[in-house]
Amino acid sequence: MLILGIETSCDETAAAVVEDGKVIRSNVIASQVLVHAEYGGVVPEVASRQHLATVVKVVRRALGEASVTAEALDGVAATCGPGLVGPLLVGLELGKAMAYALAKPVVGVNHLVGHFAAVFLEAPGNPSPPPYPHVALLVSGGHTALFRVEGRARTMLLGSTRDDAAGEAFDKVAKLLGLGYPGGVVIDQLAAAGNPTAFVFPRALPARGDLDFSFSGLKTAVATRLAGLPRGKGGAIADFCASFQAAVVDVLVRKARSALRREGLRDLVVCGGVAANRGLRQALAAAAAEDGFALYVPAPALCTDNAAMIALAGTWAILRGERAALDLSVDPGLPLA
16 A cells, blocks of 8 residues: 655655555655745745745655656545645645546645654654554644544543743744754754753743643743843853753653653653654653653654655555545644544
């Protein structure tokens, strides 16, 4: 079974072919980072035009690397939300057009379900698939939430961010520090050489019994403390990054551990772009060793936005008998049902 996945929810134009719901035959990503770097963040209209210019080339390359023709596909899966409305429309409309021309089934995929699926792909660095039920921590630029996952299409929200997502906090703090866009990777690199206790930053909602997150107060604390530092901060940048990252990681790990205890489960999946952060991965591994739970984190290349995860989630949907009508539209605020 060969499914083509198309992902254009933000600033990555991606296409992939997945075989039999596990084997990645191809996974092509065209990044727009350099295009948006001069603006300090993603500009939706610019992203849409970039997707239009590259998506057909990316799909053709994905088919070529998979050594399959379009006619050999068994279906097409395209992200339909959440994300930026313009970019989403580019990928979904192409997916529907291909499916119509080839007389193949098409499904719209929830981007968040795609992140959950990434850990089930067969790929170097990927763990063995987790059992059901398990707890999933989704942590990315647009989402930070905890879920109880009962099956491929059965999830229950346990807690989510009340304001900013963790990935957004990384990018905004990086901008305050003049580290460019995207800044999360740079902060992670600098933090490795810094002292995480050099600066004291708040941990939001530490004593609450719920599993919600909040990062807006942390951003404010960082901005306030940064304004008080002398010009020419020099070596203090590494300590600053390490202390900020420690504040984010501490909250993510603490809430994940609480979710496992509350749900009585022993398996934790961590997915989304921030799951590639080395500091978070190390802290989670230490917590898993201390508490005795099993940790499942996709390979770094499958944590960030990619089309292989969309193709796999689409495979699951097609196997369930789902089919999308050709009037399917995008939903930039699509919730995880």
